[in-house]
Amino acid sequence: xxxxLIRGETTIARxxxxxxxxxxxxxxxxxxxxxxDWSAGIHxxxxxxxxxxxxxxxxxxxxxxxxRLEHERRDTLALIAVLDERLAELRASxxxxxxEEAVAEVEGAALERATVDDRPVTLSETYDAAEHRLNxxxxxxxxxxxxxxxxxxxxxxxIEHIQGDIDRTTAARQSHWTLMLVRCHHxxxxxxxxxxxxxxxxxxxxxxxxxxxxxxxxxxxxxxxxPAFAAPTFAVTxxxxxxxxx
Numbered sequence: 001x002x003x004x005l006i007r008g009e010t011t012i013a014r015x016x017x018x019x020x021x022x023x024x025x026x027x028x029x030x031x032x033x034x035x036x037d038w039s040a041g042i043h044x045x046x047x048x049x050x051x052x053x054x055x056x057x058x059x060x061x062x063x064x065x066x067x068r069l070e071h072e073r074r075d076t077l078a079l080i081a082v083l084d085e086r087l088a089e090l091r092a093s094x095x096x097x098x099x100e101e102a103v104a105e106v107e108g109a110a111l112e113r114a115t116v117d118d119r120p121v122t123l124s125e126t127y128d129a130a131e132h133r134l135n136x137x138x139x140x141x142x143x144x145x146x147x148x149x150x151x152x153x154x155x156x157x158x159i160e161h162i163q164g165d166i167d168r169t170t171a172a173r174q175s176h177w178t179l180m181l182v183r184c185h186h187x188x189x190x191x192x193x194x195x196x197x198x199x200x201x202x203x204x205x206x207x208x209x210x211x212x213x214x215x216x217x218x219x220x221x222x223x224x225x226x227p228a229f230a231a232p233t234f235a236v237t238x239x240x241x242x243x244x245x246x
Contacts (some may be wrong), residue, residue: 027190037194041201048203053213057198062216063190069184069218076180080226084171087166094162102153108148116141132146184221191215 040057047055116137118130192215199213 011215027186029190029193034197037197038201041198041204044198044202045205048206052245053202055202057194058213061191061195061198065187065215066218067185069221071221072180072184072187076176079176080173083176085171085175087169088168090162090166094159094166097155097162101159102147104152104155108152111145111148113142114141159165161239174226179223181221181224188215188221190216 037057044055044057047053116134118134118137120126120128120133195213195215
């Protein structure tokens with residue numbers, strides 16, 4: 001992802017369609033960039049020494065790749081925020097459907113227990129036969145029971161349909177986070193390759209083998225499950241140490 005999304009551009013359709021995207025391929029390390037990192041190491045050899053090492057070049061690499069990681073995280077959270085809003089709407093609709101199902105069930109049970117008689121309730125019914133009045137009441141009760149049953153079934157079907165939407169949206173939410181972790185590991189891998197090139201050039205006069213310092217990996221990059229809330233994590237770590245074995 002190369003651009004930061006704004007709220008107006010981050011829609012449900014955008015958030016759901018990005019669920020289908022594939023993890024980014026490992027980033028290329030162009031020859032000219034590699035030469036530039038190697039030349040910077042030669043230029044900064046005055047900084048090379050045992051123990052802690054911190055050069056302007058390493059600081060610039062840490063800031064550059066920390067910023068790229070943060071952009072990925074924020075873009076992903078923008079998409080997830082839309083899905084969270086959708087989840088809230090779905091859960092509200094599901095609660096309403098559950099309430100409707102409960103009401104219809106109570107009405108149906110009450111009608112099941114209700115008894116009918118042939119007593120007239122209006123002046124016009126006084127002239128009807130008792131059998132006709134009884135049959136009319138039975139038909140009316142049965143119609144009300146059928147309507148309550150249909151409402152209950154429709155509410156139950158709506159609950160199941162909404163639950164399917166909730167499950168799919170929740171899966172998309174987690175998928176966004178998982179794909180973002182893959183993308184960020186690729187970015188961090190490129191940063192470490194550049195740091196390694198620079199460090200080898202910087203410390204080649206020291207002799208022996210040098211353990212290349214690793215760029216800063218934020219804590220959230222190890223979280224496999226999407227946290228409930230992810231605060232901004234842009235930070236700079238203390239200088240890294242270079243260990244040399246002779």
